[in-house]
Amino acid sequence: MYQKILLAADGSEHSLRATKEVINIASLNLNAKVTVVLVADFSNAKNDVLHSGSTVELDMKRRKKLIPVEELLKQGNVNYQVEILHGEPGPTINEYVNREKHELLVIGSRGLNTLQEMLLGSVSHKVVKHADCPVLIVK
Amino acid sequence: MLETIKVNWFSNIRGDVLAGIVVALALIPEAIAFSIIAGVNPMVGLYASFLIAVIIAFVGGRPGMISAATGAMALLMVPLVTEHGVEYLLAATILTGVIQILFGVFKVAKVMKFIPRAVMIGFVNALAILIFMAQVPHFLGISNMTYVFVAITLVIVYVLPRFLKAIPAPLIAIVLLTAVAIFSGFKLNTVGDLGTITQTLPSFFIPNVPFSLETLMIVLPFSFALAIVGLLESLLTATIVDDMTGTDSDKNKESRGQGIANFVTGFFGGMAGCAMIGQSVINVKSGGRGRLSTLVAGLFLMFLIIVLGGLVIQIPMPALVGIMIMVAIGTFDWSSFTYLKKAPITDSIVMVTTVLVVVITHDLSKGVFAGVILSAIFFVAKISKVTVEKKLLNETIHYTIEGQLFFASVESFLEAFDFNVKSEQIVIDFSNTHVWDDSGVGAIDKVVLKYYENHNQVTLEGLNSTSKKLVDKLAIYNNKDAKMSSH
Numbered sequence: 001m002y003q004k005i006l007l008a009a010d011g012s013e014h015s016l017r018a019t020k021e022v023i024n025i026a027s028l029n030l031n032a033k034v035t036v037v038l039v040a041d042f043s044n045a046k047n048d049v050l051h052s053g054s055t056v057e058l059d060m061k062r063r064k065k066l067i068p069v070e071e072l073l074k075q076g077n078v079n080y081q082v083e084i085l086h087g088e089p090g091p092t093i094n095e096y097v098n099r100e101k102h103e104l105l106v107i108g109s110r111g112l113n114t115l116q117e118m119l120l121g122s123v124s125h126k127v128v129k130h131a132d133c134p135v136l137i138v139k
Numbered sequence: 140m141l142e143t144i145k146v147n148w149f150s151n152i153r154g155d156v157l158a159g160i161v162v163a164l165a166l167i168p169e170a171i172a173f174s175i176i177a178g179v180n181p182m183v184g185l186y187a188s189f190l191i192a193v194i195i196a197f198v199g200g201r202p203g204m205i206s207a208a209t210g211a212m213a214l215l216m217v218p219l220v221t222e223h224g225v226e227y228l229l230a231a232t233i234l235t236g237v238i239q240i241l242f243g244v245f246k247v248a249k250v251m252k253f254i255p256r257a258v259m260i261g262f263v264n265a266l267a268i269l270i271f272m273a274q275v276p277h278f279l280g281i282s283n284m285t286y287v288f289v290a291i292t293l294v295i296v297y298v299l300p301r302f303l304k305a306i307p308a309p310l311i312a313i314v315l316l317t318a319v320a321i322f323s324g325f326k327l328n329t330v331g332d333l334g335t336i337t338q339t340l341p342s343f344f345i346p347n348v349p350f351s352l353e354t355l356m357i358v359l360p361f362s363f364a365l366a367i368v369g370l371l372e373s374l375l376t377a378t379i380v381d382d383m384t385g386t387d388s389d390k391n392k393e394s395r396g397q398g399i400a401n402f403v404t405g406f407f408g409g410m411a412g413c414a415m416i417g418q419s420v421i422n423v424k425s426g427g428r429g430r431l432s433t434l435v436a437g438l439f440l441m442f443l444i445i446v447l448g449g450l451v452i453q454i455p456m457p458a459l460v461g462i463m464i465m466v467a468i469g470t471f472d473w474s475s476f477t478y479l480k481k482a483p484i485t486d487s488i489v490m491v492t493t494v495l496v497v498v499i500t501h502d503l504s505k506g507v508f509a510g511v512i513l514s515a516i517f518f519v520a521k522i523s524k525v526t527v528e529k530k531l532l533n534e535t536i537h538y539t540i541e542g543q544l545f546f547a548s549v550e551s552f553l554e555a556f557d558f559n560v561k562s563e564q565i566v567i568d569f570s571n572t573h574v575w576d577d578s579g580v581g582a583i584d585k586v587v588l589k590y591y592e593n594h595n596q597v598t599l600e601g602l603n604s605t606s607k608k609l610v611d612k613l614a615i616y617n618n619k620d621a622k623m624s625s626h
Contacts, residue, residue: 045420046379050256050260051256054252058382
């Protein structure tokens with residue numbers, strides 16, 4: 001079964017459901033290693049910086065978003081690591097998953113930003129088109 | 140050394156050149172519009188954008204950040220230009236540079252950290268409001284066709300990027316609407332009505348102002364405000380670019396660089412500028428990371444003006460107004476409304492005060508000062524609050540202190556105790572407090588001695604180690620002869 005799994009998450013409901021699927025898949029392979037990726041969207045950079053007292057605080061804010069995801073993974077005894085990337089979510093996830101040669105990419109069908117999705121199309125849709133590995137979209 | 144030069148300049152050549160070209164295209168309409176806000180010839184803003192971008196590429200502290208003529212700076216210059224003229228503006232630009240270089244040398248950038256985020260949020264919101272307000276005279280009540288052109292511009296800049304990302308939408312709007320205006324013969328105000336474009340490179344000259352103390356006194360307040368505001372926006376922008384690229388940057392070097400850029404620009408007929416949030420974001424999004432991107436942006440802008448200068452004066456004003464409305468909307472921090480609901484009331488007051496002071500005085504620096512002072516007052520007020528809780532536990536009176544014990548808080552500390560007791564056991568618990576200075580120790584002395592007077596027994600508990608050291612060194616309550624009068 002899959003050994004190198006990438007979970008793209010933003011702390012939303014859908015990303016939590018995606019996490020549960022990752023736990024199921026990872027449980028099939030003792031050597032499975034999951035990388036959880038959060039993308040700090042370029043479009044929010046101004047807002048994020050403006051509303052944080054320091055860069056350390058901003059880093060903590062982003063980590064905090066993933067706490068529910070991390071808790072689930074810990075409960076499921078999954079070997080995982082967290083990575084925070086910067087860029088536009090779709091292309092950034094693709095670039096990362098292709099560069100690091102992950103075997104499976106798991107992502108929620110939609111994230112936190114519904115308005116943007118309506119206007120620009122969803123991240124999961126973009127990811128499916130350009131990732132080199134199988135993609136599991138969790139509803 | 141050679142390695143850093145290689146990384147800063149040549150590690151991302153393709154991305155930097157392409158992003159630089161995109162930024163140059165996006166800069167032109169803004170440089171012209173900001174000149175019009177300042178009340179000067181468009182060339183003053185265009186020369187500034189060219190010079191500042193090129194110079195910052197070499198001396199700035201944040202590779203990949205775009206600096207040029209900006210709205211924040213243009214707005215500050217308005218009274219100077221209307222009352223004294225453009226030559227004084229150039230002199231002010233030079234002096235702004237000198238002040239910023241000094242800021243850099245004396246590491247003032249570090250102090251900028253102390254500017255609370257409520258003030259920064261107020262700053263960008265006020266900036267957005269002022270940029271919008273500056274557009275109103277250019278479109279309100281001029282003609283119906285003006286409204287139509289503004290509306291078309293807004294539709295283009297907001298809808299087009301969804302389908303076409305390679306070319307900045309504002310430039311497409313400008314080119315399209317200029318063509319329509321020329322060929323249709325609609326009566327519209329153009330850039331040419333407000334100034335002229337010269338298709339030459341900037342040249343060195345010393346601003347034509349009398350070298351006197353009077354001139355200095357006219358120019359200095361403006362230069363000071365420009366230096367502060369320019370630095371504020373530049374350091375905010377640098378932090379944003381730091382975050383986007385996941386790298387760090389030298390803020391003092393950036394301050395010095397901004398100073399050098401303004402200093403030189405003043406001698407070449409350009410107005411003071413600073414880093415631009417919007418353009419820097421465009422640059423990074425378009426793949427710009429290194430110093431080369433900033434250099435290309437400046438050079439390509441000048442190239443376009445020399446080649447196409449004749450067409451620039453035909454740009455219809457409503458198209459520029461539309462683009463400035465977009466800039467205002469993009470600058471405004473729209474999450475401020477949720478911030479007002481969630482943030483502590485004092486932060487909200489600071490934010491709103493900053494905005495109001497700017498909108499009333501039309502001076503961003505005054506808003507920042509008002510905001511900083513107000514939040515400093517709120518901070519001291521908040522921190523000087525000491526709560527004292529009284530409890531009766533097995534015949535002893537327990538006081539639990541919470542908060543910081545220092546000169547500003549001793550009064551509320553002293554008032555909290557009830558001294559109308561005799562021959563009681565009293566315990567004062569300090570585990571949730573910190574004693575900062577002599578006044579704090581003095582206050583503890585005063586309380587203890589006052590209780591002693593009525594033959595109470597007092598025990599102090601839970602002092603943390605630094606507080607205990609201070610109390611042991613200075614307190615006199617253990618001295619049997621001590622009297623309160625000794626304080």
